[in-house]
Amino acid sequence: MGNGEKGGRFAAVLCLLPALYLIAIVIYAVLNSAEYASGIARITRYVLVPGFMALCLLFVALRVKGDTRLVVGICASSLFATLFAFEAYLTVKSLPARLGMFGVVSKTTETGQFRQNIPPAYTIKRLNNEKDIQTLDAAMLSPLTEGDIFLCSLNGQPVSYQPDRYGFRNPDTVHDGGIDVMLLGDSFAEGFCLEDGHDLASQLRKDIPQLMNTGHRGAGPLFELAVLGRYGPYFKPDVTVMAFFAGNDWKNLQREEEMPWLAPALESGTDFGVIAHSEAQIEAARQHMDQWWDGTTLSWRDYLRKQRVFRNFFALQKTTEVLGLHYPKAAEPNPVYGQVLKRAAEMVEQWGGELVVVYIPTISRFVGMLPQDFVHDPLRNMVRDAATQADLQMIDLTEVFEAADEPRLMYAADAHFNEKGATVAAETIVQSLRQRGLLN
Numbered sequence: 001m002g003n004g005e006k007g008g009r010f011a012a013v014l015c016l017l018p019a020l021y022l023i024a025i026v027i028y029a030v031l032n033s034a035e036y037a038s039g040i041a042r043i044t045r046y047v048l049v050p051g052f053m054a055l056c057l058l059f060v061a062l063r064v065k066g067d068t069r070l071v072v073g074i075c076a077s078s079l080f081a082t083l084f085a086f087e088a089y090l091t092v093k094s095l096p097a098r099l100g101m102f103g104v105v106s107k108t109t110e111t112g113q114f115r116q117n118i119p120p121a122y123t124i125k126r127l128n129n130e131k132d133i134q135t136l137d138a139a140m141l142s143p144l145t146e147g148d149i150f151l152c153s154l155n156g157q158p159v160s161y162q163p164d165r166y167g168f169r170n171p172d173t174v175h176d177g178g179i180d181v182m183l184l185g186d187s188f189a190e191g192f193c194l195e196d197g198h199d200l201a202s203q204l205r206k207d208i209p210q211l212m213n214t215g216h217r218g219a220g221p222l223f224e225l226a227v228l229g230r231y232g233p234y235f236k237p238d239v240t241v242m243a244f245f246a247g248n249d250w251k252n253l254q255r256e257e258e259m260p261w262l263a264p265a266l267e268s269g270t271d272f273g274v275i276a277h278s279e280a281q282i283e284a285a286r287q288h289m290d291q292w293w294d295g296t297t298l299s300w301r302d303y304l305r306k307q308r309v310f311r312n313f314f315a316l317q318k319t320t321e322v323l324g325l326h327y328p329k330a331a332e333p334n335p336v337y338g339q340v341l342k343r344a345a346e347m348v349e350q351w352g353g354e355l356v357v358v359y360i361p362t363i364s365r366f367v368g369m370l371p372q373d374f375v376h377d378p379l380r381n382m383v384r385d386a387a388t389q390a391d392l393q394m395i396d397l398t399e400v401f402e403a404a405d406e407p408r409l410m411y412a413a414d415a416h417f418n419e420k421g422a423t424v425a426a427e428t429i430v431q432s433l434r435q436r437g438l439l440n
Helices: 003-031 040-063 067-101 124-130 172-176 200-204 221-235 249-256 279-294 300-307 309-314 317-323 335-350 373-389 397-403 419-435
Strands: 149-154 157-161 181-184 211-213 239-245 354-360 393-396
Touching (some): 040 067, 040 373, 067 309, 124 279, 181 200, 181 221, 200 211, 221 335, 239 335, 239 419, 335 354, 335 373, 354 397, 373 393
Parallel strands (some): 181 211, 181 239, 239 354
């Protein structure tokens, strides 16, 4: 075999490797068409453009001869090698914040005081599922009341809070008087990885002292409806604020629809259960949490699996986020969310309360060199339409964040609110409630 033939094959390989990668992107998008190949923007981004680039590289590899093929192959392979090197840098850079979400602490840090309650990265929803709970009245909807709750680790040190008498993140003194506002939500409402006083609920209490926060990590709209059904009739808040996070609440709702103990929350006459944990619930929960703590709660295996590190690396996710080319999964219309809002509105009406929806955008909306509002707005519009059809008002934090010089600075490295984001969100909510005549 001559040097020219060897060089030609080498040039062909340099063209084929990037082409095969691009073909893999197209195949993955087509196999997951509902999420990545629906709508003009996603079809163009994940099918047409990479498909066209792959065809061009295949043509060069198979039909073009001489130095042209070698130059194209070197340029294409070098480009993708650079992209993957940059992706590796961004992945390593993000590790401290991501590991903190799983509660990874330094070897000298004692975590024994947290073992009485739920571990980091685990949820009450998961507890009910693993215990095979079948009815809503038998389900736990809040953590245990004893022992600090380990939220995450920051710089290798635990961030935690002491739950109130019902297991939520509130100063227990809030229950000495009536509840004016109840906050429903997920980890954004819980105040993920924020110290007491810096979280959203604490910021809201500057203007609403009698605010009860029921937020918990992993909660979706149907779980929040169940929380409202159990605790709302007892506390009868004047205003209920139901937060919707654009990052995962739509997906959480789809999963919650399949949980037999949560589905009845949409039905009238449902027994939501009592507000206090029974001794049997506490004992069963402790046994289950002990197993979690003794297992792989803080392992690298958990991190790699739950964060899908290898898949995201292969997809160049962080690099495309910087470029503004990483589009979120398409959200298909889901009428159940509208049913959740209508059911929640019926509940609060029973005690003369008001329900308000708060829309929380993702940090991905505000990062990237290229604008990508058009791929985030369909879900935003669906949430707004559902609120309108339920005759509810929606407080949209998107507009306020977009007005800031650098909206991404409202978020921490773990993609939740930082103190600044929580402050701006709280100020916006309070101002909107006052404008609507729902606060003095």
